[in-house]
Amino acid sequence: MTSTGIVGYGAYVPPYRIKAEEIARVWGEEPERIIKGLGVKEKSVPGLDEDAATLAVEASRNAIGVAGIEPSKIKAVYVGSESHPYAVKPTATMVAEAIGSTPEVMAADLEFACKAGTAGIQIGMGLVASNMAEYVLAVGSDTSQGRPGDALEYTAAAGAAAFIVGRQKEQMVAKLEQTCSFTTDTPDFWRRQHAEFPTHGGRFTGEPAYFRHVMGATQMLFEKTGMKASDFDYFVFHQPNGKFPLEVAKKMEIDVEKVKPGLMTPIIGNTYSGASPIGLCAVLDIAKPGQNICLTSFGSGAGSDSFWLTTTDLLPQNRTRAAHNLAWYVERKKYLDYGLYAKHRRKLKSL
Amino acid sequence: MAENIAITWRRIPERYRLAGSQCMTCHAKFFPPRKLCPTCRRKGKIESCAFSGKGKIFSLSEVHSAPAGLELEIPYVLAIVQLAEGPKLTTQLVDCREKDVKVGAAVEVVFRRIRSDDPEGLLHYGYKFRLVK
Structure with missing residues (x-):
């Protein structure tokens, strides 16, 4: 198989957080037991104007920054998510349009619960190795849902990561x-x-x-x-x-x-x-x-x-080309209480 | 109130990736894109261009009484941003309050939902800006 590699990567995490302690307070659970049992102290929450598509775009722009390539050379875009904003209408076309890869680009949304992003990387490897595409963008992005009061509510968070797969050895940050x-x-x-x-x-x-x-x-x-x-x-x-x-x-x-x-x-x-x-x-x-x-x-x-x-x-020098790295996103935090969190996630029936 | 689909579609390049235009004769840049240079008129030659998404705050205000569709987001900051390339645009500033923002502060473009034709209508996306810290 022709060798392929990651030529660019990028992440995005929204700034909003809610502590496991705050969720436990609302549901009458013991916070120490939850934090110890799940190993999760707090989780990210999307902004009111954010969804899997907006998260995917920002991660993809960071990946393009690291790769230092013309977005028009990306010939396929795959976005994996289980929280695509539409049931019918692709997230991938929005991402491709926002990064400037349209119109000569293959695109589709993928869904395989939490692994649709890595499925996109595998598809990218195939397309790049077979010379069907010079660069392929694979994104995993979610604003995941957890039923109020369910164990999942302590962990279901929002974030995205994007990878550009290519075949030029002199551009790869990781083979x-x-x-x-x-x-x-x-x-x-x-x-x-x-x-x-x-x-x-x-x-x-x-x-x-x-x-x-x-x-x-x-x-x-x-x-x-x-x-x-x-x-x-x-x-x-x-x-x-x-x-x-x-x-x-x-x-x-x-x-x-x-x-x-x-x-x-x-x-x-x-x-x-x-x-x-x-x-x-x-x-x-x-x-x-x-x-x-x-x-x-x-x-x-x-x-x-x-x-x-x-x-x-190439990794140490190229990774500095992203507008923001993961640590930048992880360190900026705005804490929400459960009321604001319910509004952000539109968990109140009237919203 | 739903925005006309054709208008939304036509504005996708400018809303999604700040696609503007420039006059190749006098090198003036325009956002939103112009089809005619107001200075050079018929001598001007207009071509499309992309803006970097970097800019600074020219003016701002905090909105407490929002138009229909944005009620959930109040209070939010509305600003006039001067792009690094020159043109100014009106935009929402995300993840901040008025007290966090100063005129002249550096900002960068982000991609967000700008409106939603509920409950079964189109979702509209486009540029907003964020403070660079």
Whole structure:
């Protein structure tokens, strides 16, 4: 296969936050138990004028900044989300138009619960390797929904990450060495047509869903590449809460210190399609040239995409070209109380 | 009240990515785009151009009584921003209050929802600005 790589990446997280403590106060839960149980202290909340499309545009503009390419050379745009603003009318056309890639561009929206963003990277690798496109933009973006009072409400957050896949070695900040997927029909989490909030299988979302797929895909990647856990410098796993990725590390005998740099959920919440992609951005923002990164996403329903990336010499200089990096977005915070949060998420029936 | 679809569609390039125009004769830049240079008239040659999205606050006001469709967002800051390339535009400033903003403060463009034809109508997107700290 022609080698492909990431030539640009970027993230976006809205400035609004709500503390787990504040949500627990409203529902009469013990905050310490929730924070300890989920490993999440606070989560990001979208602004009143933000949605998966606006988040995707800002992340994509940062990715284009890092890549330093003409947006018109991006020949395909894929936006993965489970909170696309429209049921019918693509988010990808808005993103392509806003970044200036139209009209000669392939575009489509993707949906695979929390892993539609990494599915876009895989599609991008195929199009770029087969010479059907010079550059492909893959975005994972969500303003995820959690039913008031449900456990998901403590984690369902908003954020996006964008990646530009290309084939020119002299432009790559990280080579995409290999990818594979582990997919089955597993009903752990879903949202029916017209339903406002998702439904989940409680404890069933753990062992047969998250752990089986994340560990299955990561193990498959090890077998396909001959790499071992000790060969990787960083691991980024899908992060529905702050604990699951660390448990995967323990089960697979991976040093947890290799997982922590890419673990953003404890401070921004679960950004769904943005979650493991934002984790990858966090790692790319600090990695040195020549380091090996393993990224494994997870989408309910269920499947995991696993990637082996190797950072290049270009990474340290090119990453400074983004208008704003992930840390800039994560550090600016405006706290909301539950009332304002309910307004932001339009959880009051009259809104 | 819904905005005419054709008007929305025609404005997508300027709203989404600050597409403007410039006169190649006198080098004046225009936003929103003009089709005729008011200085050079027939001697002017108009071409499209893109603005960088950087600018500074020229004037501002905080809105407490919003027009229909923006009631949820009050209080919000409305500003006249002078773009780095010269032209001025009126825009909403996001994620701030009037007390956070000074005339001359640096701002950058962001992409946001600008209105929503509820409940089944079109969502309209476009530029707003944010303080650069």
